[in-house]
Amino acid sequence: MASPCSPTDLPQTLLEPILIRHATHNGFKVRFDTTFLSFTQDDETKFITVTLRDKLSNYEYTVRTKYLFGADGAQSQVVKQLNLPMNRKPGQGVAINVLVKADLSHLVESRQGNLHWVMQPDKEHPEFGWMGIVRMVKAWDEWMFIMFPNRDADINIQPTKEEYLQRVRDFIGDDTPAEIINVSKWFINEIVAQSYSHGNIFCLGDAVHRHPPMNGLGSNTCIQDAFNLAWKIAYVHRGLAGPSLLSTYASERQPVGESIVTRANQAFRDHFRVWSALGTLPTDLSDRQRALAELSESSLKGKKRREAFKEAIQSTAQEFHGLGVEMGQHYSGQGIYDADELAPFQLTGLAAENPVLYHEPNTYPGSRLPHVWLNKAAPTTPTSTIDIAGHGRFVLFTGIGGDAWKKAVEKVSAEIRVPLEAHSIGFRQDWEDFYFEWERLRGVGESGAVLVRPDRFVAWRANEVLGIEEDCVAKVREVLKSILGF
Numbered sequence: 001m002a003s004p005c006s007p008t009d010l011p012q013t014l015l016e017p018i019l020i021r022h023a024t025h026n027g028f029k030v031r032f033d034t035t036f037l038s039f040t041q042d043d044e045t046k047f048i049t050v051t052l053r054d055k056l057s058n059y060e061y062t063v064r065t066k067y068l069f070g071a072d073g074a075q076s077q078v079v080k081q082l083n084l085p086m087n088r089k090p091g092q093g094v095a096i097n098v099l100v101k102a103d104l105s106h107l108v109e110s111r112q113g114n115l116h117w118v119m120q121p122d123k124e125h126p127e128f129g130w131m132g133i134v135r136m137v138k139a140w141d142e143w144m145f146i147m148f149p150n151r152d153a154d155i156n157i158q159p160t161k162e163e164y165l166q167r168v169r170d171f172i173g174d175d176t177p178a179e180i181i182n183v184s185k186w187f188i189n190e191i192v193a194q195s196y197s198h199g200n201i202f203c204l205g206d207a208v209h210r211h212p213p214m215n216g217l218g219s220n221t222c223i224q225d226a227f228n229l230a231w232k233i234a235y236v237h238r239g240l241a242g243p244s245l246l247s248t249y250a251s252e253r254q255p256v257g258e259s260i261v262t263r264a265n266q267a268f269r270d271h272f273r274v275w276s277a278l279g280t281l282p283t284d285l286s287d288r289q290r291a292l293a294e295l296s297e298s299s300l301k302g303k304k305r306r307e308a309f310k311e312a313i314q315s316t317a318q319e320f321h322g323l324g325v326e327m328g329q330h331y332s333g334q335g336i337y338d339a340d341e342l343a344p345f346q347l348t349g350l351a352a353e354n355p356v357l358y359h360e361p362n363t364y365p366g367s368r369l370p371h372v373w374l375n376k377a378a379p380t381t382p383t384s385t386i387d388i389a390g391h392g393r394f395v396l397f398t399g400i401g402g403d404a405w406k407k408a409v410e411k412v413s414a415e416i417r418v419p420l421e422a423h424s425i426g427f428r429q430d431w432e433d434f435y436f437e438w439e440r441l442r443g444v445g446e447s448g449a450v451l452v453r454p455d456r457f458v459a460w461r462a463n464e465v466l467g468i469e470e471d472c473v474a475k476v477r478e479v480l481k482s483i484l485g486f
Contacts, residue, residue, distance in 0.1 A: 002327050002359055004371050004384035009114050011137045012219070036077050039068055039201070046200060067233060068201045071226070074189070076207035084203065085194040087258070092188035092212070092268060094155045096128060098145040098164050102178040105140040114139075117271075118171045121280040121288040128159045129167040131280060142181075145171060150283075155187075188212045190265045192258045196250040202229055209257035214267035215319050217260040220326065225253050231392060231454035232335075235484065240418050242485030248335035256329050263356060267319040273312035277305060318356050327359040331366040335453070337460035337479045338365040363443040369456045372438045374431040383431070385438070389452040393419030394459065394480070397438075399426040401447030404465050408472035418480055419454075451479065459483055 020030055033055040041048050050063045070078025079086075108116075114136040125131075130153075133146040145168050149157060159167075161180055168178050193208035205222035229249045235241035275281055279291025294305045330345060332338070338345070345366060350358035361370030369389055373382040389395040398405040406422040413420035424430045425438050426446065433439055442450060447465040452458055460479045466472050480486075 070203035070207050071205045074206045074210045079203050079207050082198050087192050089190040096147040097184045099181040100143050100178050102176055103141045119280050121292045127153045128157050192261045196254055209261050211261040211264035212268045214264045215322050217264050221260050227455050244485035251333045252331040263325050270315050277309035277312045322356045323359045324355045324357050336366040337482050361441050363450045363458050365458050365460050367458050369452045370441045390456050392454050395452045396422040397450045398424050399446040402465050404469040404472040405449045408476045411473050412476045
């Protein structure tokens with residue numbers, strides 16, 4: 001298992017109120033109906049002055065801040081004013097989101113799924129709705145009908161609400177009542193910023209990586225950007241790290257953004273094989289009908305088309321089962337200490353064969369901390385290594401014979417004031433490795449050490465305990481000072 005948590009399909013309309021409630025309860029002020037206009041930065045003090053406009057009163061006002069975070073989406077005004085250089089590849093057209101209230105439970109009763117491709121190559125279709133995706137928003141009565149226009153359609157096409165509703169009914173296929181809630185357009189982009197930050201201005205989320213929603217990498221990657229940046233801002237702001245730590249945000253996250261933009265767009269392109277096998281690509285209806293009919297023919301053409309269809313469907317595994325691209329991010333640079341490693345990082349096992357599909361958990365510095373269930377000698381509720389780590393602090397895992405690491409952690413934490421804990425895993429230690437999974441994945445000896453950052457990425461590791469306690473103290477101090485930029 002890659003995570004102690006089960007996957008959750010949570011629409012943005014439900015997630016945002018949860019986040020707003022949590023932020024508000026923790027002292028943050030959230031201002032809706034507010035537009036970012038511009039910012040200026042004082043070269044001497046480095047403070048940033050942001051000009052905002054209240055859209056309800058049209059009142060303009062300023063906010064003075066030490067940091068500015070441009071998480072303002074694909075039309076980011078912060079990115080535009082910073083003039084961040086962008087890597088742009090040709091887009092793949094426009095898509096139209098039609099949010100619909102319709103009870104489709106009877107259509108998914110025997111095969112529940114939250115995403116359905118709908119293609120009707122044997123029928124005529126409107127220019128704005130060549131084919132589409134029907135994506136569940138709330139089970140099973142709220143859906144997003146994502147319509148893809150003809151490849152040569154005018155991107156400014158403006159169908160009427162009645163035309164949209166008719167296409168929705170075509171996709172549903174029966175007389176189920178349907179109500180359109182909202183319609184919006186978006187572009188299938190392949191764009192990533194070359195850099196994510198400038199000074200104390202940081203851009204994240206769709207502002208710096210823009211792509212179709214394939215592989216489910218959108219919101220997840222946005223949240224990961226914030227998770228990577230948040231602890232670094234906190235440490236620098238509290239004087240626990242030097243300003244150079246903040247530069248690791250862009251150096252760690254930009255390669256991830258580049259890879260997921262490429263993967264999401266390739267996943268979209270992979271569907272052309274499915275469309276071709278089903279006969280959806282020809283513009284002439286009779287050609288499409290002929291191609292679709294071949295799938296059920298007892299002929300050489302039919303056999304070839306069925307084989308092409310099977311292979312096309314199997315190729316979509318890269319999208320729907322791509323655990324590697326979701327979990328296999330690897331960081332390098334100042335935020336990681338890998339000077340003690342004997343060899344450069346390399347993917348292993350199945351991940352080496354296909355890094356999109358497969359994730360091989362490991363503790364090489366720069367990798368995600370592997371999830372392992374641990375417990376106590378007198379068993380209680382299992383606890384994941386993921387839950388022991390994090391929470392705004394560095395955590396060091398060791399084992400039998402690693403007491404010197406635990407004492408070193410205590411001394412260094414008191415000396416440099418960095419939140420730091422140590423936990424021993426093994427027989428009758430702080431945590432029991434009942435299934436020997438940690439032993440299999442830890443990548444170091446019993447007395448070794450694995451140091452984990454607050455964002456649960458491995459910062460450094462040592463194969464075994466060093467000669468004396470003071471050597472361990474010196475090493476932990478050296479590693480933390482290197483990472484934190486002291």
